[in-house]
Amino acid sequence: MRIVGLGAGPANLYASILFRKAFPDCSVVLHERNREDDTFGFGVVFSDETLGHFKDADPESFAAITARFARWTDIDTWFRGEWTVSTGHGFCGLARVELLKILGERARALGVDIRYGTEITDPTTVPDADLVLCGDGVASAVRTKWADMFRPTVTQGKARFAWLGTTKPLKAFTFVFAPTEHGPFAVHAYPYRTSPTPLSTWIVECHEDTWRKSGLDRCDEPETKRRMEALFEPWLDGHPLLINRSIWRSFPTVTCERWNHGKYVLLGDASHTAHFSIGSGTKLAMEDAIALVDAFKVHGTKDVPKTLDAFTTARRPETLKLQKAAKTSREWFENVARYEGQSATQFTFNLMTRSRRITYGNLAKRDPALVDRTARAFALAAGLAVTADGPVVPPVFTPFRLRDMTVPNRFVVSPMCQYSAKDGTPDDWHLVHLGSRAVGGAGLLIAEATAVTPDGRITPGCTGLWNDAHEAAWKRVVDFVHGHSASKIGIQIGHAGAKASCRLLWEGGAPLAAPDAWPTIGVTSTPFNTGDPAPRAVDRADMDRLVEAFMLAARRADRAGFDLLELHMAHGYLLSSFLSPLSNTRTDAYGGTLENRMRFPLEIAERVRAVWPAAKPLSVRLSASDWLDEAGGQTVEDSIVIAAALKARGVDVIDVSSAGNSLKSKPEYGRMYQASFADAIRHGAGVPVIAVGGISDGDQANTLLAAGACDLVAIARAHLGDPYLALHAAAGLPPGTVAWPKQYLAVRR
Ligand SMILES: Cc1cc2nc3c(=O)[nH]c(=O)nc-3n(C[C@H](O)[C@H](O)[C@H](O)COP(=O)(O)OP(=O)(O)OC[C@H]3O[C@@H](n4cnc5c(N)ncnc54)[C@H](O)[C@@H]3O)c2cc1C
Ligand SMILES: Cc1cc2nc3c(=O)[nH]c(=O)nc-3n(C[C@H](O)[C@H](O)[C@H](O)COP(=O)(O)O)c2cc1C
Numbered sequence: 001m002r003i004v005g006l007g008a009g010p011a012n013l014y015a016s017i018l019f020r021k022a023f024p025d026c027s028v029v030l031h032e033r034n035r036e037d038d039t040f041g042f043g044v045v046f047s048d049e050t051l052g053h054f055k056d057a058d059p060e061s062f063a064a065i066t067a068r069f070a071r072w073t074d075i076d077t078w079f080r081g082e083w084t085v086s087t088g089h090g091f092c093g094l095a096r097v098e099l100l101k102i103l104g105e106r107a108r109a110l111g112v113d114i115r116y117g118t119e120i121t122d123p124t125t126v127p128d129a130d131l132v133l134c135g136d137g138v139a140s141a142v143r144t145k146w147a148d149m150f151r152p153t154v155t156q157g158k159a160r161f162a163w164l165g166t167t168k169p170l171k172a173f174t175f176v177f178a179p180t181e182h183g184p185f186a187v188h189a190y191p192y193r194t195s196p197t198p199l200s201t202w203i204v205e206c207h208e209d210t211w212r213k214s215g216l217d218r219c220d221e222p223e224t225k226r227r228m229e230a231l232f233e234p235w236l237d238g239h240p241l242l243i244n245r246s247i248w249r250s251f252p253t254v255t256c257e258r259w260n261h262g263k264y265v266l267l268g269d270a271s272h273t274a275h276f277s278i279g280s281g282t283k284l285a286m287e288d289a290i291a292l293v294d295a296f297k298v299h300g301t302k303d304v305p306k307t308l309d310a311f312t313t314a315r316r317p318e319t320l321k322l323q324k325a326a327k328t329s330r331e332w333f334e335n336v337a338r339y340e341g342q343s344a345t346q347f348t349f350n351l352m353t354r355s356r357r358i359t360y361g362n363l364a365k366r367d368p369a370l371v372d373r374t375a376r377a378f379a380l381a382a383g384l385a386v387t388a389d390g391p392v393v394p395p396v397f398t399p400f401r402l403r404d405m406t407v408p409n410r411f412v413v414s415p416m417c418q419y420s421a422k423d424g425t426p427d428d429w430h431l432v433h434l435g436s437r438a439v440g441g442a443g444l445l446i447a448e449a450t451a452v453t454p455d456g457r458i459t460p461g462c463t464g465l466w467n468d469a470h471e472a473a474w475k476r477v478v479d480f481v482h483g484h485s486a487s488k489i490g491i492q493i494g495h496a497g498a499k500a501s502c503r504l505l506w507e508g509g510a511p512l513a514a515p516d517a518w519p520t521i522g523v524t525s526t527p528f529n530t531g532d533p534a535p536r537a538v539d540r541a542d543m544d545r546l547v548e549a550f551m552l553a554a555r556r557a558d559r560a561g562f563d564l565l566e567l568h569m570a571h572g573y574l575l576s577s578f579l580s581p582l583s584n585t586r587t588d589a590y591g592g593t594l595e596n597r598m599r600f601p602l603e604i605a606e607r608v609r610a611v612w613p614a615a616k617p618l619s620v621r622l623s624a625s626d627w628l629d630e631a632g633g634q635t636v637e638d639s640i641v642i643a644a645a646l647k648a649r650g651v652d653v654i655d656v657s658s659a660g661n662s663l664k665s666k667p668e669y670g671r672m673y674q675a676s677f678a679d680a681i682r683h684g685a686g687v688p689v690i691a692v693g694g695i696s697d698g699d700q701a702n703t704l705l706a707a708g709a710c711d712l713v714a715i716a717r718a719h720l721g722d723p724y725l726a727l728h729a730a731a732g733l734p735p736g737t738v739a740w741p742k743q744y745l746a747v748r749r
Pocket of ligand 2: 414415416417418448449492568570571621657692693694695714715716717718
């Protein structure tokens with residue numbers, strides 16, 4: 001097999017080493033436009049785990065890398081003048097130029113022909129080859145040439161960074177957060193050479209606005225060096241910063257729908273990038289090489305395109321997972337100003353768990369002292385009597401107070417339609433569904449989307465709260481919960497708007513047909529889905545009727561004994577459809593600007609608050625984002641404004657969900673996938689929040705709570721599978737952490 005490579009970065013060098021080892025008959029020629037010792041940047045960092053993969057793939061280059069690297073296990077964080085050390089993290093750093101040298105020498109020793117100083121500007125002119133390795137970096141010419149095949153997306157980050165170095169010797173990975181009048185600057189620094197002269201990487205990053213306001217957009221490299229030396233003078237101990245093409249850039253996140261085209265395959269940064277804050281671009285590039293050669297070992301060299309398909313299919317999901325973590329981490333740094341008020345301990349916990357790959361439980365294994373300090377501070381703030389060395393419960397098992405309601409723990413059973421009511425009346429199913437989850441120990445249960453009028457039901461099986469029978473049936477459920485558990489119970493009231501009059505979930509959920517269908521109302525007369533029955537656009541008389549219906553339902557909820565009331569303003573139902581610019585195209589005082597779009601939902605909140613008892617908390621579930629920022633959808637910034645306006649009208653907590661107003665929305669599902677919206681609203685609007693979405697256990701709940709991303713954690717699907725989730729999460733913790741039903745004490749774990 002004749003292999004030609006564009007570029008001699010880590011991806012192509014490592015791939016050629018592994019190809020020559022696995023297929024000694026193959027020929028490999030790499031074309032690299034740079035000179036051999038000509039490279040940007042300073043050091044690269046690898047985790048212990050990554051090194052393990054390299055050891056298995058090529059022990060020789062692994063030995064050379066480990067012979068030259070600087071190793072450390074601590075992460076130092078400087079925040080608000082305090083220095084916090086987190087231990088138990090295994091990393092190593094080495095100069096990028098060293099890494100390229102090691103890989104280059106190893107490749108040449110295995111017979112790879114590396115032609116430095118040769119640029120291939122047109123990939124179609126590559127001389128005869130059976131396989132072309134396109135490891136040509138983040139600005140890949142190959143990716144651009146066949147963009148229609150690879151279908152790349154390149155998103156620029158909102159921060160600016162400059163990759164600098166310093167002679168200051170560092171003993172650990174070091175984060176420095178320096179506030180300035182224009183916003184905070186963050187440093188990501190680590191050692192990569194210990195002798196003869198110690199050298200460290202010193203990447204400076206700040207939000208684009210901070211960068212501009214600071215005038216750094218007008219600074220050349222020497223001026224950047226001077227300004228950054230002045231800013232970080234307290235940490236540099238007189239050492240200079242070093243420059244090497246240290247221009248300010250924004251981080252481009254590259255993804256490609258396809259990685260291969262005929263005999264061409266994209267590797268490393270050419271096909272995907274991962275923000276440097278999780279230090280994994282070089283790792284990804286080298287692991288691509290391992291996966292590519294493995295694919296050829298399994299699928300053979302005869303049908304190159306087929307083998308490349310197999311490589312892409314196997315490797316892409318793994319990469320996407322890491323890119324997702326990198327995106328979460330990048331956004332955390334872009335928004336770091338949010339956390340300026342946190343204590344150094346909480347901030348450090350927040351920083352360590354920012355990508356959500358490391359959770360409370362993982363971190364407790366690496367650095368039990370930091371997690372213990374975080375838990376103690378959290379419990380103390382929650383009002384528990386905590387001593388310096390006495391027992392302490394994890395954050396999710398601390399109580400939380402809203403007005404006069406105190407929930408015993410922070411697990412919330414998220415509202416879930418059961419489609420099992422008759423004429424809106426909940427029955428034994430609802431009693432057992434909610435009752436068993438109360439017995440299961442959740443601190444708060446929120447009963448399903450319950451319509452305030454008959455036409456506001458999503459399906460004929462949805463519950464209602466517009467008549468006495470409903471009120472009495474709900475009271476039976478509430479009484480059971482109060483009588484047999486320590487849980488509190490709330491109810492979500494709403495109107496389905498244009499999404500009403502549908503079949504039950506297990507009957508497909510499509511709009512009902514005559515004679516079962518009923519006329520619907522909506523923010524406009526446009527149906528949610530093209531071809532669905534058109535709703536009638538609500539007018540002011542409808543709004544008056546709806547305000548009354550919401551107020552009546554609130555009064556009934558109070559009489560039924562509910563502890564909390566939640567207004568459903570999410571998922572594209574009536575109030576949600578007023579908020580989103582994608583669904584609300586009205587031209588009157590209730591459409592257009594955000595102020596207009598909020599008008600009716602805010603009126604509902606205000607009027608309901610007036611009749612809902614002052615001692616009881618009011619919640620609002622919001623769709624914080626349409627996930628269509630570029631298409632003009634509702635953004636999290638809009639939702640911060642909405643949340644602040646709701647707070648001003650007496651709303652106590654925002655239950656932060658997303659999407660539902662457009663079929664075009666593409667939520668990035670995954671673990672804790674909406675938590676960053678909750679975090680943004682909590683800090684941006686200064687209001688307590690419930691996080692929800694992809695949260696499956698106590699460990700994830702503790703992670704979000706301890707980081708300060710939310711106040712309560714709602715779990716929906718995982719609670720369907722395990723009504724006793726809260727009790728199970730308390731396994732191994734001191735008795736009394738969660739209230740077990742007395743009937744079940746015999747099996748308490
Ligand atoms: C500020 C910053 C800090 C980073 N820190 C880390 C870190 O700590 N750890 C880490 O693992 N990663 C880090 N990275 C990422 C890392 O540098 C890249 O992810 C990694 O180098 C990707 O390797 P690659 O082989 O895909 O591409 P590259 O290393 O970019 O190599 C591509 C090569 O192709 C050559 N080339 C391009 N086009 C042509 C052509 N037409 N003809 C011939 N040659 C061509 C280029 O000259 C280049 O040498 C960082 C990146 C940045 C920007
Ligand atoms: C069966 C089912 C019914 C749901 N019904 C409602 C509802 O009535 N009101 C609501 O706001 N969300 C509803 N949701 C959304 C959940 O409350 C929750 O936001 C979503 O499932 C994400 O959380 P999870 O990943 O923990 O499941 C429902 C979800 C499911 C699975």
